[in-house]
Amino acid sequence: METGMCLSSSSKSASGRRKDKKLKSSVDYGEQSEMGISKMDIAGTVKESIEIEEIRSNPAKLDxxxxxxxxxxxxxxxxSSSGSKQDLISSLKYFSCKGETTIYDSMHMPQGLHACTNVPENNKTRNKRRKHVVENSVSTCDLKTAMEHKESSVEIEEVVETKQSRSHKQTSSRIQVIKFTDQEALLSYGQEPWTVLAHKKPQKEWIPYNPTTMRPPPPCxxxxxxxxxxxxxNGLRALLKLESFSSLQLAKKEDFDVLCLQETKLQEKDVDSIKRNLIDGYDNSFWTCSVSKLGYSGTAVISRIKPISVKYGLGILDHDTEGRIVTVEFDSFYLISAYVPNSGDGLRRLSYRVNQWDPSLGDYMKELEKSKPVILTGDLNCAHEEIDIFNPAGNRRSAGFTDEERESFQKNFLARGFVDTFRKQHPGVVAYSYWGYRHGGxxxxxxxxxxYFLVSETMAEEVHDSYILPDIMGSDHCPVGLILKV
Incomplete structure (x- = not known):
C-alpha cells in the first residue's frame, strides 16, 4: 500500500482499523524522520546550545x-570528535571563538533528504517509487566544484543501479557522466577529503588532519x-588567470604578513609586470628566476614588512642558475624561500640532490644561524617519514621518497638542529600538501x-601554529602556514 493513500471511513473493518492505525503510525514516523526533529532532539539541542553559550562566556569550563x-x-x-581531550578542548575553543552557531538542521536531516526531491504520491509500484528516488538523488545533488588541476580534464562516472522489479525484468542502470575541464574538479557536497584518514598502511594511533578543529585559537x-x-x-601566471582563484581573497582570508612562493616559472622579463599588480600593502617583493632553463623553477618572497636585507641563491654558481633560493632578513630571524631540486624521472638528479644540494643548503643555514635563528620554508621535495605519504611501499624508488633523500633530509636539516614544525605540533596526524594530477589524487x-617550515631549535617554542590549508585550490600543492610569536 502506498504511503499517503486515502481510506474511506465507511468501509473500515476491525482489521482495517488496525491496519489504518499502523499506517498512521508509519506515516507519523515518516514525517518526523523527514523533519529530522523529535521532542528529544529539541531538548538535546536546547541543552547543548546553552552549554555552548556558557563556554563562549567562560572557555575555562571546558577543562x-x-x-x-x-x-x-x-x-x-x-x-570532529576524534583525538585526545586536549584536541577536543582546542577544537571547541576555536569553534566558540569564531562565534558560529550549531548546525542541527544539517546534522538531523536523514541521509538522502539533502539530495532527493519529493516523491510523487501516485506512483503505481514501489519499484517505480524507488527508481524515482534514486534518479532524483543524482539529478538534484548539489555538487561543489573546485579547481584541482589546470592541464587535464577529469571525467567521473557515477553508476546508479535500481533494483529488479517484481516482474523480474532485467535490472536497469543509469550512468551519469560529468565532465570538468581546466579549473574544476568534483567534490561531493560537504566533502572535505583531507579529513578522512587516507593511508595505505596507517598506524593505530594516526588520525587525519582537520584544520578546522586542530588549529589553536589566534594569539591573544x-x-x-x-x-x-x-x-x-606550479606556475604563477597560470594561477592568476584562473577565474576560480583570487589573490585578494586569499590575502583577506589569511591576512599573512609574508608570502613565500615556489615554482613561479617566471622569466625575468615578467617580474616587473607582476610587481606592479601586487595587492596593496604588500610593497616589498623579491624574485629570482631560472636563467639556465627559461620558464622553470623560480622563487619569491612578498612581504608587507620591509626586510633588513635580501640575498639570492646560495652563493655557489653550480646551484644558483635555476632560481631556487631567496633569503630575507627580519629583525629576529632569517627566512629562506626554497624550491629544492626534484630528483627527477629515473632519479637522474638524485646524486646531485643528496650529495651536493642538500649539504650546501644545510651549510648555508648553519652559517646564517651564527647571527640569527633561521626559518626554511618551501617545497623541499621530500616526504620524510611513512606518515607523510599515502603509499610508502609503492614509492620506495620514487623521487621524493627514496631512502637516500629521506636520510639526507634527516642528516642535513633535522640532525643539525632544525625542527619540522608541523610534525612537532601534530606527531600522529596524517596530512598532505601535494597531490598528483593523475587519478584524482x-x-x-x-x-x-x-x-615545510623548518626552524632553528632555539625558536621552536615560539611557534604558535604550524598548519596546512588543503582547501586552497589552484595548484597541485596547497599552502602551508606558520604563526610565530616575535
Missing part, C-alpha cells in the same frame, strides 16, 4: 568536562606575532607532505 561530554559537544556542533590580543605563508604555485586525498 572540567569529561572526554565523553567533550565528544558529545563536538558532535553537536558538527566538528597584545601578543606580537607574524604570519608566514608558503605555496608552490586530491579528491581521494592520496598525497604527499612535501612542503
Amino acid at each position: 572540567s568536562l569529561t572526554v565523553k561530554d567533550l565528544r558529545r559537544l563536538t558532535r553537536s556542533v558538527g566538528i 590580543l597584545g601578543t606580537k606575532s607574524m604570519k608566514l605563508l608558503s605555496w608552490n604555485v 586530491r579528491r581521494t586525498n592520496k598525497g604527499w607532505r612535501l612542503d
